[in-house]
Amino acid sequence: MTAIKMLRLDSAAVDFDKQLQARLAWDASDDxxxxxxxxxxxxxxxxxxxxxxxxxxxxxxxxxxxxxxxxxxxxxxxxxxxxxxxxxxxxxxxxxxxxxxxxxxxxxxxSWQFTEIDGTVLGQKVxxxxxxxxxxxxxxxxxxxxxxxxxxxxxxxxxxxxxxxxxxxxxxxxxxxxxxxxxxxxxxxxxxxxxxxxxxxxxxxxxxxxxxxxxxxxxxxxxxxxxxxxxxxxxDMIAGPSEILIICDGQTNPDWIAMDMFSQAEHDENAQAILISDDAAFLNQVEASINKLLPEMERAEIIRASLTGRGAFIKVANLSEAAQVANRIAPEHLELSVAEPEALCAQIHNAGAIFMGRFTAEALGDYCAGPNHVLPTSSTARYSSPLGVYDFQKRSSLINCSAVGAQNLGKIASVLARGESLTAHARSAEFRI
Structure with a gap:
């Protein structure tokens, strides 16, 4: 079996941004x-x-x-x-x-509500x-x-x-x-x-x-x-291929990291597995682990296609830079396989699910950890969240004006409505003044 040579990117390269975008690019155009x-x-x-x-x-x-x-x-x-x-x-x-x-x-x-000084009640019904x-x-x-x-x-x-x-x-x-x-x-x-x-x-x-x-x-x-x-x-969402991004300080067993990358790469050829580290020697160790373990895998050809077609190793100067790159990628699954995951997590703003520490394999989240495995893909973690209870709930605004509240708010609404030339709006509010 031909050895896999992972694509290597370096955050210090002049054209790093361009190279990264090219690797992340996913053609989701409609057939x-x-x-x-x-x-x-x-x-x-x-x-x-x-x-x-x-x-x-x-x-x-x-x-x-x-x-x-x-x-x-x-x-x-x-x-x-x-x-x-x-x-x-x-x-x-x-x-x-x-x-x-x-x-x-x-x-x-x-649901919640509060009462203003004039007796008007505002709230939200869930x-x-x-x-x-x-x-x-x-x-x-x-x-x-x-x-x-x-x-x-x-x-x-x-x-x-x-x-x-x-x-x-x-x-x-x-x-x-x-x-x-x-x-x-x-x-x-x-x-x-x-x-x-x-x-x-x-x-x-x-x-x-x-x-x-x-x-x-x-x-x-x-x-x-x-x-x-x-x-x-x-x-819920329009999901793209599965993704995993791993940040490692070079101190985790490289076999563990390789298998974590396999866990998402085996989904399909378009899945994406990326490893970021500040230790170049460790990237070499993980590549060796990939080639050692791959022949054992039942879905070896799918994993190979995923890693060679969309996978990558990224060398960074330090873990803070790794966090910056991760925020740009906004991955579905993010593993922080480092000594102090809480400190690094404080720098993460965009991720569907964050797996903290060396012992937290992403696969646990897929099945039984507790948090939902339905997660935003294709960088949509920049603005969206995992599926949750809140996705099956609606929120209705509650407004209950007191007589005094209707006087105060009616005058404000009247001015604004007439400024928009919506006189029926204005008069509706004015009738209660």
């Missing part, structure tokens, strides 16, 4: 043919409802459903999947669910979404952890009804995914997938209720459909 196909599917499901949904499901998933009623799994199926899990899997699933739920409980937004939809990949791509991460925050928020869609190619279901739905408290499960499932959740059919927000990962057709129904419903 117009896919876009058109998805638009047609959405329009068809919107127009013909269950009939279109059945046709697409049977065509794309190799199923033979006759009626829409067959598309829904009853709760007994979820219970059975849970009851028949091997004990090791059941314990792991339950422990992970408990940790995700405990963390989510700390995120709940609460309410949960009525219905949310969760998309879960099906068949061989089984992600029970994704079920937990998306469903539990919704239930903690108090969502009235959580509806999960999961395709079952050739009728194949995954026991871990169904067991995770049971543990997480999913209310209804439909065996549908693809753009047609997103359309059904967005617009509703005779059998599937329309939801207020759709969350969860999927392929390019699912991602495109979510983008196209946004506005009709809310969505």
């Amino acid at each position: 117009l043919e896919i876009h058109k196909r998805v638009l047609d599917i959405i329009a068809d499901v919107k127009k013909r409802g269950d009939k279109a949904l059945l046709e697409y499901t049977n065509r794309f998933d190799g199923t033979a459903f006759k009626t829409a009623a067959e598309l829904e799994l009853d709760r007994a199926a979820l219970q059975q999947a849970w009851d028949t899990l091997p004990s090791t899997q059941a314990i792991a699933l339950q422990t992970a669910a408990d940790r995700v739920r405990a963390y989510a409980e700390h995120q709940k937004l609460q 309410t949960a979404l009525d219905k949310a939809g969760l998309y879960v990949p099906g068949g061989k791509a089984a992600y029970p952890s994704s079920v937990l991460m998306n469903a539990i925050p919704a239930k903690v928020a108090g969502v009235g009804e959580l509806i999960m869609v999961v395709p079952t190619p050739r009728g194949e279901t995954n026991a871990l995914v169904l067991a995770a739905a049971h543990v997480a408290g999913v209310d209804r499960v439909f065996t549908i997938g693809g753009a047609q499932a997103v359309a059904a959740l967005a617009y509703g059919t005779e059998s599937i209720p329309a939801v207020d927000k759709i969350v969860g990962p999927g392929n390019i057709y699912v991602a495109t459909a979510k983008k196209l129904v946004f506005g009709q419903v809310g969505i």
Whole structure:
């Protein structure tokens, strides 16, 4: 097997910024043919409802459903999947669910209000979404952890009804995914997938209720459909390839760092793994570890393609400079594999999730640490946040004017409204003076 030679960048280079941007560049341009196909599917499901949904499901998933009623799994199926899990899997699933739920409980937004001197009451009312939809990949791509991460925050928020869609190619279901739905408290499960499932959740059919927000990962057709129904419903985010950025001071076992890079590189060829260090000799050690460990990996060719196509080693002068580079990259996952991670973390402003210290592998966050693994990618951590309970809650402003408050605010509103030539606004306020 040919040895991997990692791309090396040096922050001291004159053209470092240009080189870094070139490595980070991700072509997320729309495939117009896919876009058109998805638009047609959405329009068809919107127009013909269950009939279109059945046709697409049977065509794309190799199923033979006759009626829409067959598309829904009853709760007994979820219970059975849970009851028949091997004990090791059941314990792991339950422990992970408990940790995700405990963390989510700390995120709940609460209603609040205050009273001004004149008796006017101002505040904010927090309410949960009525219905949310969760998309879960099906068949061989089984992600029970994704079920937990998306469903539990919704239930903690108090969502009235959580509806999960999961395709079952050739009728194949995954026991871990169904067991995770049971543990997480999913209310209804439909065996549908693809753009047609997103359309059904967005617009509703005779059998599937329309939801207020759709969350969860999927392929390019699912991602495109979510983008196209946004506005009709809310969505979590449009996710790009998985990313990991590691800052290391050269004192961590290089095998650990290499495997942490593999953990994201194995997702797909477009995943990105970057290591930053102020120790050039350590970068050489990690490269040696990469080449030593790679032949052992089941997904070696995917990892190789990811590391050679999008991976990088970055040499910096010191850890403060490493933090500056990390903030420009704004990674999905950031490992601070250093002696004093708290001090370095104080300099980090842009990251989806920050893994502190030498013993905190990013993979723990993917499954069972507690914080959500649905994170902003493609530098969107500059302005967005991990999925959480707050994504399933709405905020309404509360305004309750006293008679005196209406007098005071009415005069101010009148002046401003007349300045905008909106006299009905002005008179509405003036009537109460």
